[in-house]
Amino acid sequence: MATKKAKAAPAPTAMDRVKLARDAKRPHMLDFLKYICSDFEELHGDRLVNDDKGLIGGFATIDKVKCLVLGHHKGATIEENLEANFGMANPDGYRKAMRLAKLAEKFHLPVVTFVDTPGAYPGDTAEARGQAEAIAKSLEFFSLLKTPIVVVVTGEGGSGGALAIAVGDRILMLENAVYSVISPEGCAGILWRDGAQAPAAAEALKITASDLKRLGAIDEVVAEPAGGAQKDHKAAALAVKKAVLAALKELAQVPVDELVDRRYAKFRAMGNFF
Amino acid sequence: MGWFEKKAEKAKIPPTKALWQVCPRCKSYIAKDAWTKNNCICPECNYHGRLGARTRIAQLSDEGSFVEVFREVSYSDHLDFHDATGPYKAKVEATIAKSGETESIVMGTATMGGVPVMLGVMDFGFMGGSLGTGTGERIARACEQAIAEKRPLILCSASGGARMHEGILSLMQMAKTSAAVGRVKEAGLPYISVLTDPTTGGVSASFAMLGDINITEPKTLIGFAGRRVIENTIHQKLPPDFQSAEYLLAHGFVDKIVERAELKNFIVKMLKYFGF
Numbered sequence: 056m057a058t059k060k061a062k063a064a065p066a067p068t069a070m071d072r073v074k075l076a077r078d079a080k081r082p083h084m085l086d087f088l089k090y091i092c093s094d095f096e097e098l099h100g101d102r103l104v105n106d107d108k109g110l111i112g113g114f115a116t117i118d119k120v121k122c123l124v125l126g127h128h129k130g131a132t133i134e135e136n137l138e139a140n141f142g143m144a145n146p147d148g149y150r151k152a153m154r155l156a157k158l159a160e161k162f163h164l165p166v167v168t169f170v171d172t173p174g175a176y177p178g179d180t181a182e183a184r185g186q187a188e189a190i191a192k193s194l195e196f197f198s199l200l201k202t203p204i205v206v207v208v209t210g211e212g213g214s215g216g217a218l219a220i221a222v223g224d225r226i227l228m229l230e231n232a233v234y235s236v237i238s239p240e241g242c243a244g245i246l247w248r249d250g251a252q253a254p255a256a257a258e259a260l261k262i263t264a265s266d267l268k269r270l271g272a273i274d275e276v277v278a279e280p281a282g283g284a285q286k287d288h289k290a291a292a293l294a295v296k297k298a299v300l301a302a303l304k305e306l307a308q309v310p311v312d313e314l315v316d317r318r319y320a321k322f323r324a325m326g327n328f329f
Numbered sequence: 330m331g332w333f334e335k336k337a338e339k340a341k342i343p344p345t346k347a348l349w350q351v352c353p354r355c356k357s358y359i360a361k362d363a364w365t366k367n368n369c370i371c372p373e374c375n376y377h378g379r380l381g382a383r384t385r386i387a388q389l390s391d392e393g394s395f396v397e398v399f400r401e402v403s404y405s406d407h408l409d410f411h412d413a414t415g416p417y418k419a420k421v422e423a424t425i426a427k428s429g430e431t432e433s434i435v436m437g438t439a440t441m442g443g444v445p446v447m448l449g450v451m452d453f454g455f456m457g458g459s460l461g462t463g464t465g466e467r468i469a470r471a472c473e474q475a476i477a478e479k480r481p482l483i484l485c486s487a488s489g490g491a492r493m494h495e496g497i498l499s500l501m502q503m504a505k506t507s508a509a510v511g512r513v514k515e516a517g518l519p520y521i522s523v524l525t526d527p528t529t530g531g532v533s534a535s536f537a538m539l540g541d542i543n544i545t546e547p548k549t550l551i552g553f554a555g556r557r558v559i560e561n562t563i564h565q566k567l568p569p570d571f572q573s574a575e576y577l578l579a580h581g582f583v584d585k586i587v588e589r590a591e592l593k594n595f596i597v598k599m600l601k602y603f604g605f
Contacts, residue, residue: 175534177554177562182572185582187533187553191507195539198508199515214491215503215534215553222504236500236531237493246412246493260496261408270407272497319512322505323469326462326498328405 067231069257069266073239075231076210077173080285082292083142084111084126084169087209090292091299092117095124101150104184108139109176110148110220112155117167118300123159125152125220126169126209142211143176146189149219153196165203165303168220173238175216190219197222198322201315203306205299208232208264208273209284224309224318225302226273228264229291231283234272235262271325275302352376354548368589377546377589379526382435382452385485389593390439390448398438398474399467403431407462410494417494421456430455432463433488436471438480442597444605447475450485453527458488460532461495465502468536472509476516481600484510485523486537490530503535510536519603521596524551524574524583542599543583546592549574551583 067075075081088095097113100106112125129135129142152168159166175186197204197220204223212221212234228234237245239257244250261267264276277298284291306314350364351357355374364371369378380388386395403425410417425431433455439448449471451458468484475482491499513520522540524533527550534553537543545551552572560567570576577583587595 175553177558179559179563179565179567179571182552182554182559183580185538185580187551188538188582190503190534190553191536191538194504194507194535195511198504199511214500215531218500218504219534222508234497236491236496242493246414248413252413256412259408259410259412260493262497267497270497272501319508322501322508325501325505326405326495327466327469328407328462329402329466 068254069233069260069263070239070254072231072263073233073253073257075283075285076233078283078285081210082284082288083129083131083171083210085128085131086288087169087292087295088115088124090289091296092124098155099151101147102154103147103150105145105147107145107148107151109142109172110144110152112152114164117296117303120165120300120303122165122167122303123155124167124169125155127172127217127220129171140176142172143174144172144216144219145176145178145181146184146186149189149193152220153193156197156200156202160200160202163202165205165306166200166223167205167299167303168207168223170206170208170212170217170221170234171210172213172216173211174213175219190215193219194222198319199315201311203303203309203314204318205302205306207277207295207299208234209295213238222318222322224306224314224321225275227275227277227295227298227302228267228273229277229284229295230264230279232264233257233262234267235260352378370589374548376548377526379453379487381454382430382450385450385525386435386437386439386448388589389450389483389485389596390441391443394440395437395448396439397435399436399470400431402466402470403463405462405495405498407498408494408496410496412494421494424455428452428455432467433458433461434464434467436467438474441483441593441600444597444600445478445480446600447471447480447482449483451487451532453487456492458486458532459490459492460488460499460502460506460535461492462498462502464492465499465505468506469509472513475513475518479518481518481603481605482510482513482520483523483596484520484536485525486528486532487525488528488530488532488537490532500531503531506536507539510539514541519600519605521599523592523596524549526550529553529555538582544585544587544592544595545574545577545583546589547574547586551577
């Protein structure tokens with residue numbers, strides 16, 4: 056089938072998408088907010104020990120809809136990257152997210168989350184402050200939160216650190232984003248005993264947006280500008296905005312108790328083969 | 330067959346492993362039968378070693394009370410997953426044939442000190458106790474049965490984390506099980522989580538950390554990220570007691586470290602405080 060006249064670029068492999076998802080030029084949370092929200096007021100701190108820079112949140116307005124936005128923050132400069140641990144959140148980040156989401160629930164505001172992290176921060180201080188507990192608590196907390204939640208996986212959906220802010224009523228995912236139980240490199244290191252086999256692991260793990268849609272782990276794939284979101288931040292952000300607004304509008308019609316029951320049923324159905 | 334031929338056949342097993350249990354914590358050599366007789370607890374350092382699910386169930390439930398449920402819920406190879414060593418399906422089928430278990434958690438109804446409970450015990454011997462779709466489904470069903478029958482929920486974890494061979498849907502079991510135990514707690518029922526050696530990764534970061542009461546055994550390994558990953562991240566060696574039961578207790582994440590012999594009594598005592 057390898058004829059020379061087929062000039063069209065071959066479909067990107069899973070590893071190609073991993074590279075796109077990690078591209079430093081790809082729009083990150085604040086880039087999206089710039090085009091999606093008319094205002095964003097960041098709020099700080101978990102009220103316990105810290106203000107994590109890897110996971111940020113605040114109130115925002117999207118086309119007159121007031122909401123809470125939460126998301127991983129990778130930073131735009133090297134200094135910001137280091138401060139934010141490249142978007143690898145600490146337990147304090149997840150606890151801040153829960154604190155703010157509780158506030159959103161109290162004032163009947165929907166929550167929109169932006170998922171883009173290699174994973175939760177694997178550090179000694181993170182363990183000491185309970186990384187496992189913070190993620191576990193988030194999963195339980197967001198499953199019970201009485202307000203609409205729209206999740207957008209924009210770049211890297213890195214395992215538990217991503218999932219902790221990805222339990223919601225509508226899960227959107229950008230076309231070139233990836234979302235996985237383990238990084239392809241990590242999986243290759245364990246099951247192939249060779250990190251260089253990451254492309255094979257990426258393929259086997261089924262981590263692309265279209266795979267996840269087929270598996271029922273997400274609801275909707277948001278198309279990116281030709282060549283990827285890094286080529287045109289504004290166009291990518293506007294596509295996300297449109298999808299988020301449509302989801303918020305739909306979810307606003309559902310009584311909140313029913314919404315929480317539906318959310319439970321949604322995750323409850325994932326991986327039930329019996 | 331001559332004795333020499335037999336010896337040649339067995340040469341692959343080091344004699345130390347055949348006769349001795351090396352304690353993974355203090356590295357003491359303990360005679361295997363002494364280790365087993367001591368309930369897999371190191372007589373030197375009191376490390377509480379791994380128990381098979383059936384053994385632990387026998388120790389926790391009232392004699393003859395355990396009735397297994399959801400045994401038909403097993404693994405799923407929805408990704409048709411293959412790695413360098415072959416297909417996932419072949420590996421998991423071999424594990425099933427060898428262990429007689431069909432998933433990494435054995436679930437059932439039982440009584441403990443006369444109190445009817447839902448009891449689930451993970452088996453590290455089944456694919457490293459990994460959280461697969463079948464494991465998550467059993468836990469979710471158990472939570473729903475606990476609510477319907479007003480039973481306290483007791484889950485003993487032992488796991489390396491989510492089962493990567495089942496991809497994203499294994500990750501989603503973290504959300505599913507956390508939501509399910511959340512509903513048990515909302516229903517006014519107690520959930521007691523027993524974190525046994527080892528409880529790490531996606532299991533520590535989901536239902537295992539969410540007990541109304543979290544208890545563990547001496548020297549149990551509990552943590553989110555692996556030790557080597559953390560050492561490579563912070564470029565420092567970690568102290569030996571890092572991520573131990575004692576470390577978790579000191580940092581406020583478990584209610585109590587309970588000796589194995591006292592585990593059942595402690596759980597029953599808590600259930601009595603809660604009015605059961």
